[in-house]
Structure formats: C-alpha cells, structure tokens
Amino acid sequence: MKKPAASLLLFPVLILLLLSSCDDITKQTITWVEFEPVYMSQEEFLNSVAQESAKDLENPGKIYFYNGYLFVNEVNEGIHIIDNRDPSSPVNVGFINIPANKDLAIRNDILYADSQKDLLIFDISDLENAELIERIEDVFNTSAEMAPGFTTQAVDPEKGLVIDWKPVVKEEICEGTCRSHPGWGFRTLASTDAMFSGGAGSEGSQSGVGGSMARFTIQGDYLYAVDHTDLITFNVTSADNTIKVDQKSLGWAIETIFPYQENLFIGSESAMYIYELSNPTSPSQLSVYLHATSCDPVVVEGDYAFVTLREGERCPRGINRLEVIDVENLTQPTKVQSYEMINPHGLGIDNGTLFVSEGEYGLKILDAANPLEIRQLRHITDIQAYDVIPLNGVLMVTGGGGIVQYDYSDLDNLRLLSTIPVYSE
Template identity: 40%
Template sequence: MKLKYLFLLLVLIGIWSCDEKGVDYELVKVATPELMAKSDFRNSVAIVDPENIEELGKIYAYKNYIFVSDSKKGVHIIDNSNPESPQAIKHIKIPGNEDISVKNDFLYADSATDLLVFDISDMNSISLVERLKDVFNIYDYNIPIEAEAVDYGKIDLEDNIIVGWTITTEKRKKVDNRFIGIAFEDGAVVQSMAESVTGQGGSLARFQIVGNYLYTVGNYQMSIFNIQSLSSPVLENTQNAGWNIETMFQADDYLYLGSTNGMYIYSISNPSSPEYVSEFTHWEGCDPVVVDGDYAYLTLRGGNDCGQLESVLEVIDISKKETPTLAGRYELENPYGLGIKGSTLFVCDGTSGLKLFDKADPLKVKQINAYQDAQSKDVIPLENNLLMIGGNTLYQYDYIADGVELISSYSLR
C-alpha cells in the first residue's frame, strides 16, 4: 500500500511540474495590489490628537518642533520647547506619506501621487490649504521584497491608489530573468521679505527645499516645484534622476542622490532644471549620503534586500564634481543614516548603536566613540543638540568633548 501511494504522489508531481508538453512550472510568490478609491483616499487626511507610531519612518526638525513620520500613515508633531521633556501634540494623518519639508510655516508632504500643503502657523489649528493631484507620475509603490511577480491585471490606477499588497503563492510557467515593475501607457515605471525659516531633515530624506524650490525624488524621477508662493506650489519640471534612488542631500549648488548602486550629482545652478554632472558607482546596498566641503560620506548596508556584500562607510572625494573618487572605506555592522557637525561624523549603525568618527582629516577617518545602548536609524545634528531616532524612540543628546550626553529619550509608542 505504501508503494502505491508513493507511486501516486510521483505521478501528481509529474503532472504539476509539466502540465503542458515541454512547459515547466514553478511556485511563484505573486503580489496583488490592495486598492482604495482616490476619492476615499484623498478624504482620509485628518489632523487628530497624538497617537502611537506603528512603523517608525523619518525625522524632521523645524523651529521648536520635531516631526516623526509613521511610514505611509502621516507625521507626528512633537513640541520640543523643553528637550528634557518633549511632548507629542498632534498627528497629521496623511495616507501614502513618506517625506515632508517645511518653510515659513508651510509644510509640504507627499501623499502617494499627490503633493499636500499644510499651514502650521498655529499648531492648534493646522489646515490643509492645497493639494496638487497626480504630480508624482513615478511613485514608489513599495512592492513587497519577497514578491517574485506582480498581478498586473488587477492594477487600475485611473481612479484608485495602491495602499498595500497581498502575497499569494501560485503555480506559473517558469520564466527566466523575471522583472518586477509596473508599466503604464506613457512608458513610465512605477515609482516674503522676512527672514526665511526652513526645517532640516535627516539623511534618509527625499525632499529638499533650496531657495524658492522644493526638490522631490522618487525611485528614478525628480520633481521640481516652484514654491515662491508658499501656499500654492507649481510643478515646474520633472526629469529622470537615476536608478533606485533612495535619498537626497543638498550642499551648496548641488544635489546628491543616494541610490542602491551609486551616488548621483546634479547641479542646481539653474534651479528649475537640475543638470546631471556625474555619478559614483558602488556595489548594491542601501545608501544615504551627506556632504561636507570636498567630501561626501555614505553608508552601504549589505544583506537582506540591500545587497549581498559587507556594510561600510565610504568617503568620496568630490572636489572635482565630474570625477568623484573613492577616498576611504571603513567596515560597519548595520548602518542607516548619518550626519555631520564640525569635524564629527555621526553614523547610525542600527542595532550596534550610534558611532562617532573624527573626520578632521577626511583621508584618515577614525572612530572616537560608540553608544551601543540605543538602536539608531537616523540623526539630525542641530546647532545645540543632536536628534536621533531608532527602535521607536526619539533620543536627544548634548554635545560634549569627543562625544554626546543623553538629554532625554522619548518613546514613540
């Protein structure tokens, strides 16, 4: 009897593996989009009382406020008038949100394919004052990493927005060199007189405000908005930006885009039309970048979805923007964001904590301190103190000789 059942099993396997003559089949993890009507999606923006953060996103500082994003859900506003005792005051619910920037009390935020503008001059009466619809033609739809294929037949983006994905395992014909992407008909692939006050984001940011322009970057497209009229931005230009862009940093008259396989440099001497200058190519890895003077500092996180090689800090000589060159490489454990103040480079090394490097001589960067008692994701080195997020906690530090000293830790859950 056992032999009979074994024979039957082998027959079924044979039928499954080759249903048609000469055609091989395999089990494939297929991602199917979860859709929401655009009308419902756009009506779900709300300003509510403080709530716990479900998935820690990015950090942004403006005046005495800290904005912490809840990935794809919006931003939480923290009053930091007293750094020893920060207080959450508001939560702006923004579906599909990843990034923000603030200038003169106007907050710009992405909401999937839309750009939203909020008036935050009165934190007790925040209001949505403008929405530019469908300005992000290439948008990061966050197809799950484990997905091996996408169910294109169920993607209707004319009246809907992708708000999530469902993964199922299906038997499909075997295809070599499978590419996951979302194709559209147009060929794109889914993804005043007073002193101006602009906020500051961390190294994981994709938004940058420079003068009267807001620069935003998606997976491989840059959108340039004229914000001379702060409450009424105008989409002035869109252009290709590179490939697998993850972050954007601005220094002097240049934008530095961090991608999974390189750093792209763009000149903004003509602010409405950034001009490609050069790129520095490295192996595949998650790649935020910051710049100080003639050197760029970037971290590469290997493993998982970021790459297969080791994790490192790279120092790039950008004194000649047309020909950036590698000036140094230092091993790390699990790096994320980084920031600079003076001669100190702050590197978030994930579960290995915060590491401090002396970069007085960029060609001989050396570690001077490490704080392993806190998980770290990104930092913002402000004038008087250091902000850091990681492990669902907001940390604030005073600067001391060759190190930092904890001011407070604030749980975001």
C-alpha cells in the first residue's frame, strides 16, 4: 500500500516539472529592428535648403568628384563640399543643406540633386555661396517615402513629408516557435543599399565623376536619372531651365546607372539593362541581362561589364560574387566568368585594375587585365568600403568610417594619402 501512496505524492511534482519545461520551450524574447518615418512640414522642407558652414561627416553616402572638389552626400541631409585639389590634405569647406537628399551630379558648375521627389538645381560657381536656381517638383516616383528595411508603419501624409527613416529596436515575448514577428515584412522597399551616386560623366562634357552606386549621370547635354522604377531624361542645356524630356518604365527595384561611351548600363535587383543614346532625348533599350536576385551595381571597360551581386537587407537570399559579362555585342550580353566574393558593394575600374568594395570586409584590388582570369593583388581589411572612384591614380573610397584616399599609381606600393573621418554621436 505504500508504493501507490509514494506514486501519488510524486505525480504533482512531475506535473510541475513538465509545465515548467513547457514554459521554457514555448516562451522566447525576440528583438528586431523596425524603421519609423521621420517627418518634416512642407514649409520647413521648402525653406531649409541653404548653404551652411562646414560640418563633420556623420553618415556619408554617395560621392562625386568635380573640378578638384569632392562632393559627399550626408544621407538624407545634404552635401559636403571638400577641397580635394591636394588629396593628401583635403579641406572641408562647406555644406549644402538639402532634406531627403541622396544623389547628385554636376555639369558646368551646375549641381543637380534630389530632395525627396524633387530635383533641385544649384549654381555652384561660387562654392561659398551655392544658389538654388530651380526646383522641379514631383519628378521621381519614389524617394524617402520608402523604408530601408522592415516596417509596419504606413506613411501618414497629414504628418508632413517623410525625409528619413529612424531604426528602432523592438522587443517582444512570444509563445511557440516565434517564426515571425510584427516587423518581418516590408511595408515598402528602398534602395538604401545603393546609397552612393554619380556615374562617370561623358568625356565631351564638363561634368564630374561619381561612384558605381549612381542614380544620376550626365552625358553631354542630358541628365539621366533612375528612381526605383523609371529612367528619366532631362535636357540640361540651359542652366536655369532644366526640362524633363522623357520617362521610361524599366520595372521594379532599379538601383544604379553607369554610362560608357554612348550607352547606359542600368542595374536592378534582378537584371542589367543596356540602353543606347543615339537619340539622347529618348534612350532605347538594346538588351536585358538577367541574374540572380541580388543588390547590383555595374561598371564597364572595353568589351566587358563587371557586376557585383550581394545579399543585403533587401536581398536576403542574394549571392555574393563578381560576374564578368561580355558586352562586345550589346544586344546579346553573355556571362563569361564569375568569382566568389564576401559581400561586394560598389566597384570601379581603371585600365584593367578593378577595385571592389567589400563593405565591412574592406577593399579588394584585382588585376582584371584578363577578365577571364582575374587575380587578387591586395585585400585591405582595416577600412569599410562601400563605393569607390578611381581617377588619375587617386582612389577615393567611401564607407562607414569616412572617406579614405590612396595613391594607386604604383600598385606595388599603394600609398595612403588621407582619411576624412566620420564623427557620429
């Protein structure tokens, strides 16, 4: 009779243990980053565009080189003006406050910059007094209203214009397997992975040179810009009378634009589009090269295009590699080689030397004289590299740590010239 009594005494203890075990298994604390919109009133948005004194870099974005000066986008805030005539001793000389700015291009002392959905045109012939001479409203389909990552919040127009998105860490205790949370799902998509701008200008015009993450580029008398869906053409012959002359729908998730000779190479998350400019007012599509869904900038030299594909916030299932595409026949681009990378971002090429930004993993310098047998010459791991401009022996690198410049005229003796650091709170 004692054994059943003992069993009865143990039974409640076993039940408690099982319940405790279930609690441990089914309750979890999960955290995630959700983006919340930052609003600005219409009045403040329009009136806050102005030249200001120089300020520190905090969140540098796209870079553009023009006439000895480096123009650096401060993401969603404006443009730093840096005297880079001596790249070993750059001087920060001013800042143009432009809400919701990400992209820029320059021709004949005229600066073109986006501000949310608007195109702003500045006279920068006097770099100490940049003058806004024109605003063309609502020319871009999408801009700062698109979240750079997960969000559950819809934009509320009654609160004003969205000029930025603030990352906020969220936390929740859930039961079960926690396979999803309120932030898993885009409210909308944005190309903040492609935050670096410019595109090389044409050789015949007095325009500057930008990085491979371009959304703006200038060829002759025309500014070509891509938003997330369209290719938009502006006639910029007259500095104070910029005219939108064409707009073509390309698809979704358009990211970058790169000019080469009389053609435009446009990168998206799933393809590279090639357009020719025999009629510069209305670019004509020659071909489409499809690739795996990945974030995608492109540069071109000779008969080859070089495309970096990477996984990212918007491309979580992307691949990390460099693809080489034969574009001798522009109507039939063909992949001829690929190389594994870590997490490649922007890239640049100069006379067979290829520079590939590897994000937080640094910068790779490659011998691409034979694109079918590319060799790594050097891997710099002590910088963050997001995009590059190689120009006349000076390599300008932008990343989370600031702007770093190297003398690459002798690849066997790469020399650090200067660093413009980031100062963030």
